[in-house]
Amino acid sequence: MSVDPRVSIHPDSSVLMAAIAARLITKLVDVQDKHGEATVVLTGGTVGIGTLKAVADSPAAPAVDWSKVNFWWGDERFVPAEDADRNTRQASEALLSHLPVDPERIHAPASSDDFATPEEAAEDYARRLREAAQAEHAADMSDDRPDQPGVLPRLDVVLLGVGPDAHVASLFPEQGGIREKERTVVGVRNSPKPPPQRISLTLPAINTAAEVWMVVAGEDKAGAVGLALAGANPVQVPAAGPRGTSRTLWLIDENAASRVPQQLVRKYAAGA
Numbered sequence: 001m002s003v004d005p006r007v008s009i010h011p012d013s014s015v016l017m018a019a020i021a022a023r024l025i026t027k028l029v030d031v032q033d034k035h036g037e038a039t040v041v042l043t044g045g046t047v048g049i050g051t052l053k054a055v056a057d058s059p060a061a062p063a064v065d066w067s068k069v070n071f072w073w074g075d076e077r078f079v080p081a082e083d084a085d086r087n088t089r090q091a092s093e094a095l096l097s098h099l100p101v102d103p104e105r106i107h108a109p110a111s112s113d114d115f116a117t118p119e120e121a122a123e124d125y126a127r128r129l130r131e132a133a134q135a136e137h138a139a140d141m142s143d144d145r146p147d148q149p150g151v152l153p154r155l156d157v158v159l160l161g162v163g164p165d166a167h168v169a170s171l172f173p174e175q176g177g178i179r180e181k182e183r184t185v186v187g188v189r190n191s192p193k194p195p196p197q198r199i200s201l202t203l204p205a206i207n208t209a210a211e212v213w214m215v216v217a218g219e220d221k222a223g224a225v226g227l228a229l230a231g232a233n234p235v236q237v238p239a240a241g242p243r244g245t246s247r248t249l250w251l252i253d254e255n256a257a258s259r260v261p262q263q264l265v266r267k268y269a270a271g272a
C-alpha cells in the first residue's frame with residue numbers, strides 16, 4: 001500500500017546531498033541486514049550525481065557491503081558508451097569506480113553502440129530486469145515467496161531528480177512515456193532536455209519500489225515541486241506520479257521548497 005509523500009527540507013544543496021548520502025548508506029545497511037543484498041536505482045542530474053560523490057566521500061561508506069549492492073538506473077541517455085553525457089558513466093566516476101562493487105551487479109542500460117534504436121535498448125533493459133526478477137524468485141526460500149516471478153526485481157530505493165518542467169527519469173510532460181501503463185521500460189525520442197534519445201523506467205515500474213526518494217535542489221524546480229506535492233496530474237506533472245509502496249520521500253533544499261503547499265510543510269517537515 002502506497003502512502004502519502006513526506007517532505008524534508010534542507011538549508012542548501014550541499015547539506016541536502018550529504019543528508020541523502022547518509023540516508024542512503026543507512027538504508028543500504030538496513031536492507032542488507034534483512035535480505036543480504038540491496039538494490040538501488042540511481043538517477044542522473046546535479047543532485048543525483050552530487051549525492052553519489054557525497055556517498056563516496058562519506059566516512060560511513062565502508063559500512064555498506066558494496067559487493068552486495070545491485071545498481072540499476074531510472075533512465076539513461078541513448079548515446080555512445082563513452083559519451084560524457086551517460087548517467088552511468090557519471091555515476092561510475094562519482095562513486096562506482098571508488099568502491100569494491102561487483103561488476104555483475106551493475107546493470108547499466110545499453111548504449112547506442114549496442115543497439116540501433118532506444119526502443120531496442122529499452123526492450124533489452126526490460127528483459128534484464130525480468131531475468132533479475134526470475135533469479136531472485138528462484139533464490140527466495142521464504143514461505144511467502146510468490147507463485148510466479150514478477151517482471152522486476154525488488155527495488156529497495158529509487159532515487160529520482162526532477163526537472164524544471166517536472167520530468168522524472170526520462171518521463172516528460174504529455175509525452176508517451178508518462179502515459180505508459182504496461183511496459184516497465186520505454187524508449188524516448190524528442191526529449192526536450194538534450195540529448196533527445198533516451199530510455200526510461202515507466203511509472204508502473206518505479207511505483208513497485210519500496211521507497212522512492214525525490215531529490216531536488218534549486219529555485220528553478222520550485223514550481224514543479226509545488227505542483228507535484230499539490231497533487232497535479234502526472235501526465236502534465238510527471239513528478240506527481242512516483243510513489244513507493246512503503247515510503248515516498250521528498251528530500252529538497254529550501255530554494256526548491258518555496259512553493260510547497262504550507263499545510264504539507266507543517267504536516268510533514270517536523271516529523272521528517
Ligand SMILES: O=C(O)[C@H](O)[C@@H](O)[C@H](O)[C@H](O)COP(=O)(O)O
Binds near residue numbers: 170
Ligand atoms: O538523465 C537525466 O537528465 C536525469 O535522470 C533527469 O531526470 C534528472 O534527474 C533531472 O533532469 C534533474 O536534473 P538536475 O538535478 O540536473 O536538474
